[in-house]
Amino acid sequence: MARVTQNINDQLYRTRTRNSAEGREPSPERSRRRQIRNWMILVGIVLLVLLGVHFLGRYGRAKEIGLTRLACYSNQSVTPFRDGLVYYDGASIHHLSSSGVIRWSFPAGSGATFSVGPTHLAVWAGTQLYLVDSSGNATYNDSMESQVQFVRLGGRYAAVVIGADTAPKLIVKDLKGAQVDIEAEAFSGLMMLDTGFFGDQGQYLWTLSMDVFGTAANTVLNTFEVGKMNTGEVSMGENLVYRVLYENGRLRVFTTQQVYTYDYACVQDTNATMLAYGWKLIDAEIPERGSARMLLAPTSQTSSAQIISELRVLEGSDDKRYTLPSSCVGAVIYKGNIYAVSADYVYRADMGSQRFFGYKIPMPDGMAVNGFSGVTSDGRMLLSSGETMFSMTLPVT
DSSP states (O other), rough: HHHHHHHHHHHHHHHHHHHHHOOOOOOOHHHHHHHHHHHHHHHHHHHHHHHHHHHHHHHHHHHTTTTEEEETTTSSSSEEETEEEEESSSSSEEEEESSSSSEEEEEETTTEEEEEOEEEEEEETEEEEEETTTTTEEEEEEOOOEEEEEEESSEEEEEEEEETTTEEEEEEEEESSSSEESSSTTTTTTEEEEEESSSTTSEEEEEEEEEEEESSSSSEEEETTTEEEEEEEEEETTOOEEEEEETTEEEEEEESSEEEEOTTOOOOOOOOEEOTTTTTEEEEESSSOOOEEEEOOOEEGSSSOOOEEEEEEEEEEEEEEEEEEEEEEEEEETTEEEEESSEOOOOOOETTOOOEEEEEOOOTTTOOOEEEEOOOSSSSSEEEOOOOOOOEOOOOO
């Protein structure tokens, strides 16, 4: 910077000397214009230097991305769980830290399936059901009266769906296995699709079921207050419902056509309906207060081999579109930033900007990212290259 200033001063001195030699002193107005011009040049140079340092700083931080190879394979149901991940090797469920350190293993036996919640896992095989806490200890271990279809976990309760496909029974237990509610006849003749807990303390339950014996398929949304009563019911029609989110005191119900909004009693807020045809929800960030940030991608680009080129974010009444720098295999929202991962780059954009910054992924030679399994609570992406799994720190913002 000192050298730049000196060069400008030298130029001013030569100009004054040349003018003096030619017998003409510069006028005060001409000198003032030249001084302004020279200061503008100096400011421009300073800005260019600062921009260069800014982008070099971004490049330097990109080299700090950490990549760890994990002791699991992409075909082992790898799932984020709290600040780590769980996977099933056909005999046991293993819990790893996000950096790959094994924390515990739970002997689940063969043919098991699992799901994760905020603090616990549910593991089942046939009629056998386990509830496992975050330390790997079984808080419940018993055989149900009929085969377990699936289990969903909340912060206080577990919803266990058992029985035949069109004769399901819903049992609600606390996380130590004590039964607190049961719906034995409410879903007779229906196929249970999904269920989940909502409310400030997880005291409510929603269910999605389908009438498969009617003249046309019909999806039904029910809400319950755990241990008390049915609070609401609404028919969703033929449109497939694939996701229900709870945010800001309301349920956001995603179908292949629209996003609908209901309260805990299934009363619809028609003003909050949004068109979602051609788009599919792939991730959401739900704060304790305020509106959820819901991330969507084109439905045609969310098959088993995802090649995503566009993204859409719904937040309250805002609807924003983003174009990715290159095709990506997955994307998430984490702490107010959008992250998308391609074969060799991870891209980041904050919610207020539609501009992505790219960071090179330090993959081993000959390997490229072709799979994405989510993000842990401590901010590490779970990536795969073929069957090999990796954990990667997110770029510094």
